[in-house]
Amino acid sequence: MDVYEAPSTWTAEPVRPQWQLALRFAGSIVWFPVVCVLWGAIAAAFIVVGMFAEVITAFSNTLERGYLGAMDVMLNRVARLASWCVSWPELRHEGDTGFYKARVDKAVAKWTARASAPVDPKKPRPPVECAISLRDYRGVGGWYVAEVALAQGWELRPTDVRREVRLWWSAASKVS
Numbered sequence: 085m086d087v088y089e090a091p092s093t094w095t096a097e098p099v100r101p102q103w104q105l106a107l108r109f110a111g112s113i114v115w116f117p118v119v120c121v122l123w124g125a126i127a128a129a130f131i132v133v134g135m136f137a138e139v140i141t142a143f144s145n146t147l148e149r150g151y152l153g154a155m156d157v158m159l160n161r162v163a164r165l166a167s168w169c170v171s172w173p174e175l176r177h178e179g180d181t182g183f184y185k186a187r188v189d190k191a192v193a194k195w196t197a198r199a200s201a202p203v204d205p206k207k208p209r210p211p212v213e214c215a216i217s218l219r220d221y222r223g224v225g226g227w228y229v230a231e232v233a234l235a236q237g238w239e240l241r242p243t244d245v246r247r248e249v250r251l252w253w254s255a256a257s258k259v260s
Contacts, residue, residue: 196236
């Protein structure tokens with residue numbers, strides 16, 4: 085659904101039944117700690133193996149890139165295991181557009197503050213791209229994210245609105 089030219093088609097997600105959210109929340113209480121421990125164990129294993137592989141990576145950039153790529157893939161797969169989890173605020177505020185509007189406003193303001201921060205020569209440049217996840221805007225729709233972001237100087241990037249709204253800080257091109 086790469087329809088980023090017409091954000092008016094990006095409507096809010098349907099309200100999920102309360103009983104379904106309660107079941108997901110109960111499952112989240114049990115499952116999320118398991119996923120966190122699993123993620124930590126895998127990260128620790130990669131770090132330990134990486135310390136021994138440091139000798140080899142000093143001579144081979146290919147091995148280092150492959151190792152970091154494998155670590156990235158594994159940790160992302162483990163993190164996705166918790167994608168169905170529901171937080172307490174989501175359970176309480178499902179269908180509350182005011183809550184989701186405030187959440188979007190806060191997320192866009194945070195990214196705007198980061199992107200518009202002055203450039204310090206000793207630090208990396210501020211981010212010029214960001215993604216606002218569906219978890220932040222499901223009650224108001226992607227059009228609200230686009231509306232708020234455009235008002236603060238962001239431009240839309242190609243986006244799959246069922247997962248996230250991608251934004252680009254347009255002032256970055258004027259500074260460079």
